Amino acid sequence: MISGKTARDTGRRRRAEDRGIEFSLSRDGQPIYLQICARFKAAIAQGHLRPGDRVPSVRSLASELGLSRGTATLAYQLLAEEGYFEFRGAAGTFVDFRHAQRAEKRSKNPAPPAEDRSGSPSNDLRPLRLGLPALDAFPRKTWNRLVGRHSRRMDAGDLAYPDSSGHGPLRERIAAYLGVSRGIVCSPDQVFITSGHRATLNLILRTLSRPDDIFWFEEPGYLIVREFLLSNGARLQPVAVDRDGLDVAAGVESAPHAKFAIVTPANQSPLGVMMSLERRQQLLRWAGAGERWIIEDDYDSEYRYNRRPPASLKSLDADERVLYTGSFSKVLYPGLRLSYLVVPSHEMGRFSQSSRLIDAGGPILHQAVIADFMQQGHFARHLKKMRGLYAQRRQMFADALHHVFGDRLDIISPAAGLHIVARPIGYSASDVAIAAQAQKMDLGLQALSPWHMGADPASGLLLGFTNVADAGEALKLASMMRDACGAAST
Numbered sequence: 001m002i003s004g005k006t007a008r009d010t011g012r013r014r015r016a017e018d019r020g021i022e023f024s025l026s027r028d029g030q031p032i033y034l035q036i037c038a039r040f041k042a043a044i045a046q047g048h049l050r051p052g053d054r055v056p057s058v059r060s061l062a063s064e065l066g067l068s069r070g071t072a073t074l075a076y077q078l079l080a081e082e083g084y085f086e087f088r089g090a091a092g093t094f095v096d097f098r099h100a101q102r103a104e105k106r107s108k109n110p111a112p113p114a115e116d117r118s119g120s121p122s123n124d125l126r127p128l129r130l131g132l133p134a135l136d137a138f139p140r141k142t143w144n145r146l147v148g149r150h151s152r153r154m155d156a157g158d159l160a161y162p163d164s165s166g167h168g169p170l171r172e173r174i175a176a177y178l179g180v181s182r183g184i185v186c187s188p189d190q191v192f193i194t195s196g197h198r199a200t201l202n203l204i205l206r207t208l209s210r211p212d213d214i215f216w217f218e219e220p221g222y223l224i225v226r227e228f229l230l231s232n233g234a235r236l237q238p239v240a241v242d243r244d245g246l247d248v249a250a251g252v253e254s255a256p257h258a259k260f261a262i263v264t265p266a267n268q269s270p271l272g273v274m275m276s277l278e279r280r281q282q283l284l285r286w287a288g289a290g291e292r293w294i295i296e297d298d299y300d301s302e303y304r305y306n307r308r309p310p311a312s313l314k315s316l317d318a319d320e321r322v323l324y325t326g327s328f329s330k331v332l333y334p335g336l337r338l339s340y341l342v343v344p345s346h347e348m349g350r351f352s353q354s355s356r357l358i359d360a361g362g363p364i365l366h367q368a369v370i371a372d373f374m375q376q377g378h379f380a381r382h383l384k385k386m387r388g389l390y391a392q393r394r395q396m397f398a399d400a401l402h403h404v405f406g407d408r409l410d411i412i413s414p415a416a417g418l419h420i421v422a423r424p425i426g427y428s429a430s431d432v433a434i435a436a437q438a439q440k441m442d443l444g445l446q447a448l449s450p451w452h453m454g455a456d457p458a459s460g461l462l463l464g465f466t467n468v469a470d471a472g473e474a475l476k477l478a479s480m481m482r483d484a485c486g487a488a489s490t
């Protein structure tokens with residue numbers, strides 16, 4: 001039953017298909033066809049093969065493993081008899097839905113996704129998860145049409161190494177968009193495309209920072225950036241945020257020798273406060289007085305619901321001390337992993353050089369698609385639509401919270417951004433305990449206090465409302481939250 005070829009190949013590890021199923025066949029002991037059965041069963045149990053997946057044909061498995069076709073056929077017949085495989089004639093052989101689903105359920109034990117300290121895995125889709133745009137409202141059809149067109153049109157240039165600073169047409173569209181919407185005068189050469197906000201910060205650190213540089217960091221401030229900077233050896237000085245934004249005088253007092261201030265002036269993360277004009281001017285004066293840099297994180301300034309978005313800090317930057325960062329994560333979708341940085345014209349050379357050193361640039365397909373999406377007016381239309389949708393969903397969820405909690409919950413964030421900050425009143429449990437209880441109930445909300453570095457954190461709950469689709473769901477989620485507050489406090 002084992003061909004001569006099999007005997008030669010005995011013991012070698014071989015990949016059956018590109019699904020990560022590996023066969024390690026041994027000549028000793030169990031017959032080969034049973035070993036094949038066992039490998040397929042294990043692949044199904046571990047979730048590498050799922051119900052409905054097509055498996056290699058008998059002929060290609062036999063050739064891949066150097067077996068006779070008879071051996072492979074025998075294994076497949078046995079797997080079909082036991083209900084693991086289904087033969088569908090010319091369409092091929094598939095993992096059977098019924099049996100495999102049961103087997104998968106019984107023995108699948110997936111590793112939990114990596115969690116950040118906020119208790120929220122990065123691929124979390126649970127209700128009230130922070131920071132996601134409305135995934136049901138993304139214009140997939142238009143987007144996919146543009147993706148299809150670009151894929152079909154691919155020419156030699158698209159196959160070569162890209163520009164490490166980003167795709168030229170997208171840098172042009174970003175510069176034009178920022179000029180009109182954010183009052184930023186810049187050339188496309190000043191725009192650097194990156195694979196996310198941390199990649200943007202990495203580029204800044206590599207270009208301008210030295211170990212032990214001190215950063216003013218908003219208190220409370222964006223948890224992920226805090227951990228990123230600390231892991232890169234930066235020294236962070238927490239600087240309080242009040243109703244006017246970062247308290248610049250407090251920063252000067254506590255860390256006069258800081259080299260960077262990293263701020264979210266349009267929509268403070270996570271409190272939603274807008275930095276006042278006076279504070280902006282103070283901050284710019286501080287930076288202009290020395291070799292200091294302001295990193296303006298303008299991640300979702302587009303979303304302010306009862307007034308026009310504020311001008312960017314960069315638009316007031318006469319001394320060219322502001323490094324402006326933006327992202328497509330909130331205005332399109334975060335799975336894109338595309339963000340950008342605008343650098344002062346006198347720093348373009350240094351940034352180009354370090355972007356070349358860091359890597360050879362990102363894939364251009366989606367960059368080209370975004371450029372067209374912007375140029376053809378879809379981007380502006382999408383933003384306008386989302387502003388209306390989020391204003392409505394925010395109101396709906398706030399109404400549901402009022403209805404369910406009455407005066408036992410205070411909404412403390414303004415009508416902006418993609419989440420609400422709310423403070424439960426009269427519950428004995430901490431925000432961390434409430435969030436942990438809510439997460440057990442499959443809600444994705446987060447506690448506010450871990451976003452502080454200092455000893456006396458404010459308490460609250462961060463509630464992403466953008467995917468709450470209707471009033472019924474809003475009421476259901478608000479009731480679950482009330483149950484979580486109650487259960488955590490008993």
Ligand SMILES: Cc1ncc(COP(=O)(O)O)c(C=O)c1O
Pocket residue numbers: 131195196197198222264269297299326327328329334338339
């Ligand atoms: C404060 C803040 N800055 C920037 C970003 C954008 O990060 P990225 O572009 O890596 O998705 C986010 C996303 O949640 C954010 O909350």
